[in-house]
Amino acid sequence: MGVVIPLEENKNKQASIKPLVDLTKVDMERVNQLILSKAGSDVQMIPEVARHLISSGGKRLRPMLTLASASMFGYEGEDHIKLATSVEFMHTATLLHDDVVDESDLRRGKSTARMIWGNQASVLVGDFLLGQAFRMMVEVGSLDALDVLSTAACVIAEGEVLQLSVAKHMETTEDDYLEVIKAKTAALFAAAAEVGPIVARTSKSERNALKSYGMNLGLAFQLVDDALDYGGKAADLGKNVGDDFREGKITLPVILAYRRGTSQERAFWKDAIENGKNGDENLGQALALINKYNGLSDTIARALHYGAIARDALAPLPDSAWKSALMDVIDFTISRVS
Template identity: 55%
Template sequence: MSASIHHIGRDDAPSLEPLMTLVANDMNAVNSVILDRMQSDIPLIPELAGHLIAGGGKRMRPMLTLAAAKLIGYEGERHFKLAAAVEFIHTATLLHDDVVDGSDLRRGKTAANLIFGNPATVLVGDFLFSRSFELMVEDGSLKVLKILSSASAVIAEGEVNQLTAQRKIDTSEDRYLDIIGSKTAALFAAASRISAVVAERDEETELALDAYGRNIGIAFQLVDDAIDYSSDSETMGKDAGDDFREGKVTLPVILAYARGSDEERQFWKDAIIGHKTSGDDLAHATSLLQRTGAIEDTISRARHYGQRAIDALGTFPAGKAKAALIEAVEFAISRAY
């Protein structure tokens, strides 16, 4: 047991490098599964899937599956296919998201739907979902199947919840947290947990890894929603201000609206229903977010969830795996600066 207490905040710039180095060899095995299973006799399928899968994503979720296995000392290979299944679920949701949102960029490249069209993008997303379930079934664990299939259903619920909240300025912070807990954090949690299942560890270990994944997932999304207003497309891999133009009511907007004057609240109402989408409107929105402390407080909440993720690792032994997982949390928060 490790008695040390780690608090978020460090003098140097945190990096994903320790996590990537930790799982590099295992990630090669996972990537082989991904490349093999995205193949099809229908040429458009690997072409479209490859556009996104080869698009330079961080592979954060499958890396958490592999790192969790290292943390608990699992030395088998079952988690390789499952990490690939996790990445397929994530990629499928991104393809569907881009169609729903009408996005122009994904991971710094033209979104697949703009190149291949909406119908093909949705159908290839369905193909990748199906591949992920094939991989789960091949593993043979009903518990793993339950965890990952439940996460898939929760993600879809979160996306529908977000869609029905779109352009509604009165969306509450609680509903927003429900949305990101479903659409983002659920897969982080499942990805982190499944290694404990294949390693046949106790439920306490499973739940600790689930809590780590869930909380880093929430922190990750909070930071994403903050930097949508304060970063650039090169940093984010998507266009700055996308959430603003799409009428997404994220936490920075919820806080700024609650704290604004009558005039400022009217601006947010007009902006969120789509009447103010110009570059000048985005600049004004950003200035309101800064003035009301909405960005800063969103990052503060991200730190809170990041600390919860780190605390969830408290009972695991010190070592490279634990240090890398802690630094991954630090990295998630540091993207805001």
């Protein structure tokens, strides 16, 4: 079941990340080669599990942010390739771990690694990829880059634990939830964008600009994902519409519908999320309540807000094809719900 999300604010129907893909194409080919090399191991299951997820069709947006944020300042060395690969390995590791924690069956339309090889293999291969990521960071030799990415790894783990602490608690506030997605999702976007100017040896203000851009882009990205789960199409999501509901996840559309609802409607949410009555038979009512209280449109309004902050973060930087491509990513992120 899907719901069309009206989004009058999004006038850019042609939003695309193609400019960024084109600009980073040569470097991304090198990143992909390094990914395949570093995912190798004499332990046969490790490359099997790693390549299952690595080859599953993700856009590789995070490593492209690292490449672009270095190149826009004229960087011509090799370190951004290793850092971009590190970022992708960190992301892949978190997906492997997330699917175990969330007990997910599908990832980008394919069976999750845990469904094929089991939870233990998924967690351990994720750990292997994190180890490889840190080895590459050390090879780069930048303590600042190592500090940014290692801090992000800690923050992501904290976000996972924080999500567990608020899981299935309908009293979770919007502020609580924003803290979760800031840690789980936005922190890696921010780190991916910040390490580029670090290796390019730019000023502190330029580094902070890219960090702010990445952080707010990441928040917008996750909020759009939240809306898509209740208002998208399975073919676009790579999973079933309403999976967040079936898994008992508390996301912003649910928080808004719960807090704005009547006592009877709040009782429905408590029963569905806290007591596990979240099957398909209740999904229709959940969608109706989310729409009744503008849960989707207001979630997108929040995403637009963070997208605007990301745009403002880049605004003072000199105009270039790289800057323009990064701006386009903001539009693309929001346009996924149009």
